[in-house]
Amino acid sequence: MNEPARSEGFAHAPATIRLGDLEVRRMGYGAMRLPGKDVWGEPDDPARARDVLRRAVDLGINFIDTAWFYGPLVANRLIAEALHPYPRDLVIATKLGGKRLPDKSWGPALRPEELRKGAEEDLRTLRLERLDVVHLRHRPGDGVPFMESLDALLAMQAEGKIRHLALSNVSAREVEQALARTPIVAVQNMFNVSGGGGAIAKYTHSEVDDPEGVLDLCTRKKIAYLPFFPLAVGNVAKDKPVLAAIADKHHASPAQIALAWLLARSPVILPIPGTSSVEHLEENWDARRIALSPDDVAAIGKQG
């Protein structure tokens, strides 16, 4: 097991969350904003992107979420350039099941041979011999039966290429189905104060039925829940005006309140805000210090 994380600074306990035999602090970093515009190609300033990654580790963040198809291959390469050889307690989670098409859109890659190719790309570009956490990113209508894709990941786990399995874009039923076959250490679904509406409504293909039900299931089973788009892709303040008043009270920003709300919502939530800026990274990390009252949590959680 890696070293237990220090607990200082987290207003909403616990400070850490277990991922199988690993343990990480309950505020991670999502690497999707590191490549160029539209998560495609090189960033304007690769040195700045590497600074963000190094600063994340300096701050105490020891969980990074990435995927070979961010860039494609750009986010992973920047992570390796900035951080390899990796700190002993750093956990890098990846995703399989997606790919990028020439028009920059996001397509499925869920056939066993595509999943295997993706894992090889992750291992090569991250310079790893084994992937600590791999999410199976499975969306309805992607064409390959869920259990067939899961079995392909299990085969790679048996070969020692994958340490722990996780799921993304899944319903409670799919989580239960997977759990009947194998342990799952994390679920990564879209979840934020906007509840899937407002500016992120265009990402509805990422929505699953009953997101609260999936979170409740993970909370009961102590499975880490990674809310993606935790800042509604930077639109939380616009989508949820109530954040501004609560932010003023806490001398904080609306983005920080949105992250504090996630930490308060469940002890298994591990936010993975994405940013290409050191300033936003530091602001997001500091959100862990904000203690929201039960009234604040309820007001933010109200629809509308």
Ligand SMILES: NC(=O)c1ccc[n+]([C@@H]2O[C@H](COP(=O)([O-])OP(=O)(O)OC[C@H]3O[C@@H](n4cnc5c(N)ncnc54)[C@H](OP(=O)(O)O)[C@@H]3O)[C@@H](O)[C@H]2O)c1
């Ligand atoms: N499983 C999946 O299917 C899936 C799908 C999407 C994303 N993800 C994962 O989830 C992570 C998070 O999602 P995301 O990065 O797309 O969206 P997000 O975290 O909701 O928002 C990121 C956006 O917010 C801005 N931002 C960050 N911190 C801010 C702050 N303190 N104040 C104001 N704006 C701020 C960023 O701009 P700046 O760069 O200017 O800071 C960026 O445009 C991704 O990095 C990825 O790892 C997974």
